Amino acid sequence: MLPQLIQGGMGAGVSGWPLAREVAAHGQLGVVSGTALDAILVRRLARGDPGGHVRRAMNAFPLPDVVRRVLKRYSPPGDPPRDGPDRDPTDDAGRDAGARTPPAATDADAGQRYKLVPLPRATLTPAREELLVLANFVEVHLAREGHDGMVGINYLHKIELPILPSLYGAMLAGVDVVLVGAGIPVEIPAILDRLSEHLDVSAALDVMDAGDEKVRMTFDPAPLWAGACAADRPALRRPHFLPIVSSATLARALLKKASGGIDGFVVEKPVAGGHNAPPRGAQQLSHRGEPIYGRRDEVDPADMVALNVPFWLAGGYATRSQFKAALDAGASGVQVGTAFAFCEESGLDPELRRRFLSRLLRDGDEVFTDPIASPTGFPFKVAEIEQTLSDQAVYEQRPRLCDMGYLRRAYRKPDGTIGYRCPAEPVDDYVRKGGKAEDTVGRKCLCNALMANIGLGQRRADGYEEPPLLTTGDDLACVRAFISVDRPSYHARDVIESLLPSVDAAPRPAAQA
Numbered sequence: 226m227l228p229q230l231i232q233g234g235m236g237a238g239v240s241g242w243p244l245a246r247e248v249a250a251h252g253q254l255g256v257v258s259g260t261a262l263d264a265i266l267v268r269r270l271a272r273g274d275p276g277g278h279v280r281r282a283m284n285a286f287p288l289p290d291v292v293r294r295v296l297k298r299y300s301p302p303g304d305p306p307r308d309g310p311d312r313d314p315t316d317d318a319g320r321d322a323g324a325r326t327p328p329a330a331t332d333a334d335a336g337q338r339y340k341l342v343p344l345p346r347a348t349l350t351p352a353r354e355e356l357l358v359l360a361n362f363v364e365v366h367l368a369r370e371g372h373d374g375m376v377g378i379n380y381l382h383k384i385e386l387p388i389l390p391s392l393y394g395a396m397l398a399g400v401d402v403v404l405v406g407a408g409i410p411v412e413i414p415a416i417l418d419r420l421s422e423h424l425d426v427s428a429a430l431d432v433m434d435a436g437d438e439k440v441r442m443t444f445d446p447a448p449l450w451a452g453a454c455a456a457d458r459p460a461l462r463r464p465h466f467l468p469i470v471s472s473a474t475l476a477r478a479l480l481k482k483a484s485g486g487i488d489g490f491v492v493e494k495p496v497a498g499g500h501n502a503p504p505r506g507a508q509q510l511s512h513r514g515e516p517i518y519g520r521r522d523e524v525d526p527a528d529m530v531a532l533n534v535p536f537w538l539a540g541g542y543a544t545r546s547q548f549k550a551a552l553d554a555g556a557s558g559v560q561v562g563t564a565f566a567f568c569e570e571s572g573l574d575p576e577l578r579r580r581f582l583s584r585l586l587r588d589g590d591e592v593f594t595d596p597i598a599s600p601t602g603f604p605f606k607v608a609e610i611e612q613t614l615s616d617q618a619v620y621e622q623r624p625r626l627c628d629m630g631y632l633r634r635a636y637r638k639p640d641g642t643i644g645y646r647c648p649a650e651p652v653d654d655y656v657r658k659g660g661k662a663e664d665t666v667g668r669k670c671l672c673n674a675l676m677a678n679i680g681l682g683q684r685r686a687d688g689y690e691e692p693p694l695l696t697t698g699d700d701l702a703c704v705r706a707f708i709s710v711d712r713p714s715y716h717a718r719d720v721i722e723s724l725l726p727s728v729d730a731a732p733r734p735a736a737q738a
Contacts, residue, residue, distance in 0.1 A: 233562025234379020241572035249374030345386035361394030382408025389444035406469030414485025471502035473528035494540030543703035
């Protein structure tokens with residue numbers, strides 16, 4: 226059975242391995258975020274791999290040749306870790322022709338800029354696949370060290386292009402649970418089945434302007450093992466699969482259409498942080514400009530109980546009484562994000578976390594459900610805090626560019642080839658690619674901002690530093706409960722004990738072989 230408490234898979238690196246490991250060590254489901262793990266790994270290496278954690282996990286990867294190639298590309302042996310040019314010149318297949326790229330680094334700013342990995346595409350190069358497999362392995366492996374608890378990984382279905390090799394890397398590390406939100410992941414169960422046998426997989430790619438044409442992404446693990454003995458391939462467990470849904474209707478459809486087993490659902494309410502499902506029906510905005518959610522967006526737990534599948538409620542369940550109410554309503558437990566996001570073990574930049582908690586103590590904080598900030602088109606919750614992209618002046622000062630590309634959408638070009646565009650990229654580029662200028666208004670580069678949230682933001686050649694964009698759920702009372710003037714910070718253990726007073730608070734050691 227899965228634990229009653231699921232720690233949310235937040236942001237890019239906010240739910241990193243230290244947080245997931247801490248939660249799992251206390252008997253609950255620790256979850257790492259699967260977003261942009263390849264870029265995070267490269268930037269950790271560039272920072273010198275503090276603590277040696279990345280290289281320690283790499284040493285456990287079953288394909289040492291892959292590790293050597295990644296290190297040669299992103300952290301050459303004998304060369305002090307430092308930032309390189311804007312993109313690896315030996316594997317630049319991912320850059321769109323005509324896309325704007327910042328000027329190359331100079332000696333003056335060497336050591337201050339991060340090398341960019343190739344932009345993700347429908348057809349990934351072998352080097353790109355290797356990096357994704359290794360990065361997801363590293364994060365899950367580190368989260369699973371030193372205890373016998375359960376670890377999951379959370380992906381956004383909207384980030385389609387890296388998903389197949391990412392899943393394989395997580396499975397090589399023994400991930401227990403895969404959670405997928407922000408979409409309708411009907412193909413994931415069958416993909417997990419095949420990857421558990423080291424078989425090739427494919428998934429549909431949503432391509433705009435393609436009509437009835439079907440485009441599929443593919444991934445075959447076999448080339449990774451070329452030259453290795455068959456005995457070197459580890460036996461893989463098929464992880465549990467938990468889609469993240471916003472309605473019983475979607476859950477019912479997934480149970481009917483999914484090509485494989487679904488082991489439960491996380492049912493997320495619109496008060497949860499990060500991306501929210503859009504309101505059902507025609508969008509209406511409040512006087513503040515936020516989407517208005519109504520009765521059609523509420524989920525009756527009884528409808529979930531009727532599906533005879535375990536489910537966990539998320540969004541506003543971070544107190545003991547709310548937890549009990551969820552259990553009384555038939556849920557198997559709850560997922561909690563915001564309360565974990567601001568604890569000491571989270572991956573948030575310590576200074577950004579301190580500023581947020583200090584403001585929360587001083588005069589509260591505002592959370593705005595922004596209907597247009599995210600390039601995905603999903604509403605995105607934004608904490609309004611100075612020196613971040615929530616400040617209009619900071620947003621307007623940022624030069625528009627798209628150099629990470631995780632949220633780009635594929636589209637069919639007039640010549641029949643596939644192109645990629647993002648409404649947060651330069652307006653002229655977006656329009657040149659067939660997009661509408663009005664779709665770019667207010668869009669924010671979440672890729673760069675989320676990296677800045679965890680202290681890995683890019684510094685440009687002219688000295689400009691990418692600002693963060695902090696997200697949080699509406700329920701900030703769950704954070705205020707843990708802090709005071711005399712105690713301005715707290716730990717993941719505090720959250721767990723507040724929800725599960727009967728849980729053994731001592732970390733669970735790993736089982737001895």
